Amino acid sequence: MSERIPVAKTYKLYVGGAFIRSESGRTFTEKDAAGDLVGNICQASRKDLREALKKARAAQPGWAERTPFNRSQILFRVAEVLETRRGIFEELLVKVCGWSAVEAKADLDAAVDRTFWYAGWCDKFSQVLGGINPVGAPYFNFTLPDPQGVVCILSSRTSPILGLLSGILPAIVPGNTCVVVADNRAASITLELGEVLASSDVPGGVVNLLTGERAELLEHVAGHMDINAIAVFGGEAKDLASIQEGAAENIKRVREFDDPDPSAWRDRAQQSPYWIEKFCEWKTAWHPVGV
Amino acid sequence: MDGIDVKEIQPTSPGASEQSGAKGRTPVPELLFGDLWDYAPAPQNTSHVKIAPRYEHFIGGEFVAGTGYFSTLNPATEERLSEVPAADDEMVDRAVRAAREAFDKRWSKLPGSERGKVLYRIGRALQERSRELACLETMDNGKPIKESRDVDVPLAAAHFLYYAGWADKLDYALPGATVSPLGVCGQVIPWNFPLLMAAWKIAPALAAGNTVVLKPAETTPLTAALLTEIFQEAGVPPGVINIIFGAGASGAALVRHPDLNKVAFTGSTEVGRAIQRTLAGSKKRLTLELGGKGANIIFDDAPLDQAIEGVVEGIYFNQGHVCCAGSRLFVQENVLETVLRKLTHRLASLRVGDPLDKNTDVGAINSSEQLEKIRSYVDIGCAEGAQMHQLACELPDKGFFFRPTFFTNVVPAHRIAREEIFGPVLAIQTFRTPDEAVQKANNSPYGLSAGIWTDKGSKLFAMAKALHAGVIWGNTFNKFDPASPFGGFKESGFGREGGLHGLLPYMEVRG
Numbered sequence: 001m002s003e004r005i006p007v008a009k010t011y012k013l014y015v016g017g018a019f020i021r022s023e024s025g026r027t028f029t030e031k032d033a034a035g036d037l038v039g040n041i042c043q044a045s046r047k048d049l050r051e052a053l054k055k056a057r058a059a060q061p062g063w064a065e066r067t068p069f070n071r072s073q074i075l076f077r078v079a080e081v082l083e084t085r086r087g088i089f090e091e092l093l094v095k096v097c098g099w100s101a102v103e104a105k106a107d108l109d110a111a112v113d114r115t116f117w118y119a120g121w122c123d124k125f126s127q128v129l130g131g132i133n134p135v136g137a138p139y140f141n142f143t144l145p146d147p148q149g150v151v152c153i154l155s156s157r158t159s160p161i162l163g164l165l166s167g168i169l170p171a172i173v174p175g176n177t178c179v180v181v182a183d184n185r186a187a188s189i190t191l192e193l194g195e196v197l198a199s200s201d202v203p204g205g206v207v208n209l210l211t212g213e214r215a216e217l218l219e220h221v222a223g224h225m226d227i228n229a230i231a232v233f234g235g236e237a238k239d240l241a242s243i244q245e246g247a248a249e250n251i252k253r254v255r256e257f258d259d260p261d262p263s264a265w266r267d268r269a270q271q272s273p274y275w276i277e278k279f280c281e282w283k284t285a286w287h288p289v290g291v
Numbered sequence: 292m293d294g295i296d297v298k299e300i301q302p303t304s305p306g307a308s309e310q311s312g313a314k315g316r317t318p319v320p321e322l323l324f325g326d327l328w329d330y331a332p333a334p335q336n337t338s339h340v341k342i343a344p345r346y347e348h349f350i351g352g353e354f355v356a357g358t359g360y361f362s363t364l365n366p367a368t369e370e371r372l373s374e375v376p377a378a379d380d381e382m383v384d385r386a387v388r389a390a391r392e393a394f395d396k397r398w399s400k401l402p403g404s405e406r407g408k409v410l411y412r413i414g415r416a417l418q419e420r421s422r423e424l425a426c427l428e429t430m431d432n433g434k435p436i437k438e439s440r441d442v443d444v445p446l447a448a449a450h451f452l453y454y455a456g457w458a459d460k461l462d463y464a465l466p467g468a469t470v471s472p473l474g475v476c477g478q479v480i481p482w483n484f485p486l487l488m489a490a491w492k493i494a495p496a497l498a499a500g501n502t503v504v505l506k507p508a509e510t511t512p513l514t515a516a517l518l519t520e521i522f523q524e525a526g527v528p529p530g531v532i533n534i535i536f537g538a539g540a541s542g543a544a545l546v547r548h549p550d551l552n553k554v555a556f557t558g559s560t561e562v563g564r565a566i567q568r569t570l571a572g573s574k575k576r577l578t579l580e581l582g583g584k585g586a587n588i589i590f591d592d593a594p595l596d597q598a599i600e601g602v603v604e605g606i607y608f609n610q611g612h613v614c615c616a617g618s619r620l621f622v623q624e625n626v627l628e629t630v631l632r633k634l635t636h637r638l639a640s641l642r643v644g645d646p647l648d649k650n651t652d653v654g655a656i657n658s659s660e661q662l663e664k665i666r667s668y669v670d671i672g673c674a675e676g677a678q679m680h681q682l683a684c685e686l687p688d689k690g691f692f693f694r695p696t697f698f699t700n701v702v703p704a705h706r707i708a709r710e711e712i713f714g715p716v717l718a719i720q721t722f723r724t725p726d727e728a729v730q731k732a733n734n735s736p737y738g739l740s741a742g743i744w745t746d747k748g749s750k751l752f753a754m755a756k757a758l759h760a761g762v763i764w765g766n767t768f769n770k771f772d773p774a775s776p777f778g779g780f781k782e783s784g785f786g787r788e789g790g791l792h793g794l795l796p797y798m799e800v801r802g
Contacts, residue, residue: 128466133790135772136449143776143792146759228781241572248567250736251560251579251782274468274800281780282792285755287765 011041011187013048013211014194016055017204022212023047030187033098041187044210046220049179052208053226056150056177059205064147064175068123071175075119078200083112088192089161096186097160103262110266111162117271118169125173125273130282138289145280147175148253149228152221154214155182156233159265160189166265167231167257168207170275176229179208181221187211215239222246229279234259255279295673299683303639330642333649335436340426346375346512348382348536349519351389352529357382357536363512366433367646367655367690375512377537383504383544386533390475390502391550393530398502399472401528407458410497412525414451417444417490420521424514428486429646431513433655433691434609436647446771447490450789453773454494457794461499464794468802472500473576474552476797479542479566481558482508482657483612483713488557489515491788493532494773499797501553502531506545508558509538510658543569551575555796557614559711560737560782578786578796580614580778582711583739586732587617587768588754590725591626593744597766599633601742602717605768607641607653607695611715612661614783615740617768619708620697621728624721631699631719635680641695643684653715656691665693665714672698672707677718703734711737725750729757738780742768761787 011030012019024045030038044052063071082089086108093104126145133141151171156163164182171178182190194209210217218239221230223246230243230252240256247254255278264270347354357376365372378386398406417424424447425440434443461470476496480488485507496503507515515534522532535541539562546554547569553576556566560581570577587605589598605617622630646654656662673679677698686692697717701708708718722728732741741760745751755763761779764770771777776792778784786796 131791133772133774133776135770135774137770137772139767139770139772141772141775143790146780148780237572244571245568248564248571251564251567251581251784253785269802272468272802274465274802277795281761282776282778282787283755283761283763283780284776284790285763285765286767286770286775287751288767 009039011039011191011211013042013044014191014198014207014209015048015052016059016208017198019194023051030096032095038096038188041191041211044181044212044217046217048210049181049217049220050224052179052210053150053152053224055205056179056208057226059203060147060149060175060177063172063177063203063206068126071173072119072122074201075115075122075169075173078196078202079112079115079119081196081200082115085196086112089189092186092189092192093160096188099262106266107159107162107262111165114162114271115165115169118173121273121276122173125276128273129277133284139286140289141284141286143282143284145174146283148279148281149176150226151176151178151229151231151279152224152227153178153180153231154218154221154233154235155180155184156259156265157184158234158259159262160184160186161193162262162265163233163259164190164193166270167233171231171279172206173276174280176279177206179210181210181212181214181217183212183214218243219246223249225250227252229253229255231255231257231279233257295679298678298680300635300639300680302682302684330650334645335426335429335647335649337426337430337647340423340430342373342427342513344373346373346516346536348376348378348386349522349532349534350386351393351533352523354519355382355385359537361509363431363510365430366657367687369689369691372431373513375516375536378506378535378541378544380544382535383541383548386504386535387475387477387548387550389530390504390533393528394472394474394502397528398531399500403459403461403500406497406500407455409525409527410451410455410458410494413521413527414448414455416521416525417448417451421445421448424486424517426647427517428514429654431511432482432485433646433657435651435654436649437651438609443484443487446773447487450487450490450494450773454498458498461794461798464791465800468800470499470798470800473797473799474501475550476501476503476553476555477545477548477551478503478505478555479545479558480505480507482511483609483614485511486514486518489518492555492557495788495793496555496797497531499794501797504533504535504545506535506537506542509536512536546570549573553577553797555786556580563784576796579784580786580788581782581784583614583616583737583779583783584619584709584711584735585615585617585740585742585760586619586621586758587742588621588728588732588744589623589626589630590745590750591623592746594746594766595626595629595633598744599630599637601744601764601766601768602634603637603641605742606717607715608769610653610656610693612657612713613769615762615769617740617742618712618717619732620717620719621722621731622719624723627721634697638682638695638697641682643682643692643694644687653695656693656714659691661713662691662693665712665716668707668710668712668714669696669716672705672716672718675705675707677701677705677707703731709735725754729754733759736782739783740764
């Protein structure tokens with residue numbers, strides 16, 4: 001009996017809930033640690049970025065208007081689905097990134113647990129971080145978080161799944177939508193996450209995943225006028241400078257994060273309600289009290 | 292204003308009643324008291340305010356002579372009040388070094404309980420010298436004495452007292468987190484609330500354990516100069532608060548100084564943008580409190596008389612020199628006529644003139660440059676086809692004054708409906724449905740403030756949720772409190788001042 005030939009997967013970008021090829025038709029080759037072909041991966045262009053941002057903008061009000069409880073249910077579902085599909089991520093971490101099986105398992109343990117952890121924050125963080133302000137006059141005054149809108153995430157380059165999720169989750173918990181530009185050793189892992197999200201009731205457009213070159217897209221991200229915030233993981237000084245410079249045009253919020261080595265990403269210090277806070281606007285409302 | 296059709300609003304004597312528009316009722320006759328029933332002058336005595344002919348930079352607890360002295364004027368009389376130096380790079384460096392030394396050697400080592408007492412002393416001293424500060428603020432800025440006396444100075448003192456209480460409770464501010472100060476903060480503040488903005492900047496920074504270098508605006512340096520005396524009296528350790536004077540160039544020199552850990556700026560979006568660019572690639576933290584074009588929305592079920600008071604408070608308070616001013620009024624179409632009648636009547640009783648008169652409602656425009664800017668916007672509004680309405684009141688012979696003004700027949704594309712004028716000029720538009728109101732209100736690059744007037748609670752909450760603004764006033768406007776966070780969405784800046792959230796930009800948060 002001859003050996004069976006497996007069906008090869010075409011790795012496509014995940015935009016607006018659909019798996020699409022880059023409009024540019026460009027691909028790059030991903031090889032595993034042994035040098036064998038994993039796939040031809042779509043390389044996102046400036047136009048792909050613009051289209052993804054449109055999808056993110058269109059999806060944002062709907063995502064924010066869902067009840068916090070509903071958002072948390074959806075993110076819990078992501079944790080469920082990730083748990084059952086963890087095998088493919090562990091396999092790719094070993095095969096493509098050359099990690100040991102033990103490391104890969106630890107990473108997926110942390111990724112599932114972190115997703116579960118953030119899921120529960122959706123309907124809690126506003127109570128912990130917002131509040132009623134005791135003003136010195138007869139007014140009822142409270143401060144609550146609003147989402148910033150559309151966040152562009154230049155994701156971790158060291159930690160393909162846990163680092164990626166650690167950027168996405170705090171951004172979408174308060175009702176933002178996001179476009180991720182992933183540029184790391186294992187683009188296949190980024191796009192596998194798209195399949196997890198697509199089958200977890202996360203509405204299309206809430207998370208959009210682009211694989212490509214950060215350096216190529218950076219200036220377009222910085223200068224785009226319909227992005228509210230940019231999250232940068234592990235940028236070089238000159239990249240951070242050019243992001244801030246472009247961001248000033250419409251006063252984008254730029255959030256800079258470290259990009260530690262993979263094992264440090266598993267540390268609990270890499271998850272925080274104060275990361276959610278970085279993707280919030282605080283809205284304070286006043287009303288007179290009296291009869 | 293030749294050739295421009297202006298609907299003039301004749302000033303009325305105090306106590307005149309509004310002509311009722313309701314059908315089937317006998318109109319209440321306007322009571323005519325003529326000249327017999329006008330306000331007598333009620334000037335605030337300023338003999339206890341001693342203004343030195345010259346003030347110096349305050350660096351390391353000492354007064355340091357500088358260069359490039361320039362005058363500061365009383366905008367209501369155009370008389371020269373005093374002069375201050377303009378800090379150059381070298382002076383900025385000296386101030387930052389003093390702040391760094393104070394941070395390393397003293398302030399960061401002082402327990403929060405002791406820092407709190409220093410802040411408390413400052414707050415108390417502000418209260419003790421409140422009338423002196425209010426007079427000086429009014430003389431240097433042009434705002435009515437009743438505002439500096441009843442709003443600016445008490446709020447400034449309250450800010451110090453509020454944050455005094457935070458200094459020893461930082462461990463409880465953010466659950467699960469450990470916090471530490473950032474270091475040296477460079478702070479640049481505007482001329483519209485000179486003392487209050489200094490308090491907003493200094494109090495949370497010091498409470499969190501930072502030291503500061505603050506630059507007041509070039510047209511309003513005097514209350515900051517008086518503050519330096521208060522800091523000395525209050526025993527603020529040398530170098531913890533440094534004040535340097537100067538215009539934009541001095542501010543630019545400050546924010547680009549390499550040894551700052553944080554920059555906080557309040558002012559125009561244009562300058563904020565430049566600062567964000569200047570800081571690009573540095574590790575300095577930044578908060579920006581920038582411009583606005585606040586929407587004030589009146590529904591047909593609103594308590595209209597209160598709403599009119601809110602409109603007046605929203606745009607004519609502080610001559611409209613307020614970043615969160617309600618400069619765009621949206622009126623539900625079916626009550627437009629009533630609202631315009633009531634607004635016209637209310638405007639007629641505004642008293643414009645001597646800021647030191649206790650009965651003055653609208654004082655002097657802060658500078659001739661600002662007056663020119665306001666005038667040019669009014670010309671633009673007329674040229675674009677909006678209908679101008681203006682109070683036809685007498686103005687003092689000298690000084691920079693502008694008559695309270697509003698525009699009707701405004702469309703969203705008009706520049707007076709989009710750009711921040713920073714003066715007593717209101718642009719009135721209409722809407723039919725709540726959705727339309729939200730859409731029009733949010734159609735702005737700014738997102739600082741919004742007002743909603745309705746008697747229906749559910750509608751108010753729905754609007755408050757939908758509006759993209761950092762401060763929402765429901766059935767009120769332009770209210771401030773040290774416990775209440777303030778700051779904008781979108782191009783109105785980022786970061787909050789006031790309340791617990793006002794501490795965040797001044798702390799390193801771990802956890």
